[in-house]
Ligand SMILES: [Zn+2]
């Protein structure tokens with residue numbers, strides 16, 4: 001007679017197995033209000049129809065460009081969307097202006113695109129994509145806002 005036993009799966013493991021690719025509801029990917037703070041340069045705010053609010057800086061959005069070239073580059077570097085390219089270690093610091101869009105376009109009713117100040121224009125940021133990369137504390141519990149990622153200089 002064999003003992004099957006009771007398998008106890010820790011709750012978070014079980015949730016990971018089932019809920020990882022959670023489907024977003026229609027309301028979750030439908031913006032109620034979109035604000036692009038182009039002249040202030042502070043980024044994009046979206047309030048979704050399900051009540052959720054998202055905010056991204058332009059620098060983050062530039063580094064999360066969803067075009068094929070940028071996605072490939074990020075995959076090659078092992079970067080997450082929004083994670084900037086590592087700066088080349090050169091003796092002379094190269095001045096790079098902060099990313100911001102010269103122009104913002106609506107793409108049909110499902111996306112926006114930016115003409116970035118570095119000349120890049122091919123990324124189409126769909127509502128679905130933006131919601132899936134929401135940067136708020138609730139959606140990104142893994143990131144430490146205390147700044148564990150900031151390199152310490154001595
Ligand atoms: Zn791109």
Ligand SMILES: [Zn+2]
Pocket residue numbers: 052053054134135136137138139140
């Ligand atoms: Zn969120």
